[in-house]
Amino acid sequence: MAADLVISHLRAGYGHLDILHDVSLTVRQGEFVALLGPNGAGKSTLLKTLYGMTTHKGGSIQWKGQEIAGGKPRVFLAQGFGYVPQGRCNFPTMSVHENLEMAAYTLKDGDLEGERNHVYELFPILQKRRNEFAGNMSGGEQQLLEMAMAVLRRPEILLVDEPSAGLSPQAITLVFNELKRLHQGGRTILLVEQNTRKAMDTAERAVVMRLGHVIWDSPKAELSHADLGQLFMTGKVEKASAASPPHGIH
């Protein structure tokens, strides 16, 4: 299977500020990758960069063989990227139904009803709540709405930033189950999470960032929770899997 997203030696930040120093990462079509790391590692900045929302300073982002680093958000959107930012990003005084309409404004061929029905099939909870103000729903339901708003544009790759933040354990389970279902439905997912246990349980591969670098990239089976703690704290892990040493570790 061709590698869909190939990030090489990417440098990016905000204005003069350099945040991503040298990030290389490949995500294959249909993969579910968890992007982990301590606060301030640059995880959100990487997702924002994959949606054209930071200052590109060097390196490349290839998507299906095409270079798109430094493109504006509309370039990434048009190329099939979907982005669900951290925190609430719906229109709280609009209904679920109206929120989905707002999310559809970028659709070129304008089949709003068709796309909305497709999303309702994927998220039956939202269909039940279609006339509810988004802001009146639980945190978990709002997170599902925000994922649905991104999914409505039929992205091929979904970038999701900390969907579990601030949610109850039941809501977290709900959100992760939906992510799993979206993945099973064929979408490629790059998930940033602080809830490392849930992320490791759900994703196929774990990538760890620290201080603007990728410091670990391996199938998750090679990384225990204890290893992860060490990586977060020190950037190194003493006793890694004997089977295959990680690449990219500093």
Ligand SMILES: Nc1ncnc2c1ncn2[C@@H]1O[C@H](COP(=O)(O)OP(=O)(O)O)[C@@H](O)[C@H]1O
């Ligand atoms: N809009 C911004 N302008 C300037 N600096 C920012 C901005 N957003 C984040 N940063 C800085 O970038 C660094 C990485 O942040 P972030 O990507 O949010 O990390 P993470 O998501 O891993 O916690 C932090 O030092 C943070 O202060």
Ligand SMILES: [Mg+2]
């Ligand atoms: Mg973040």
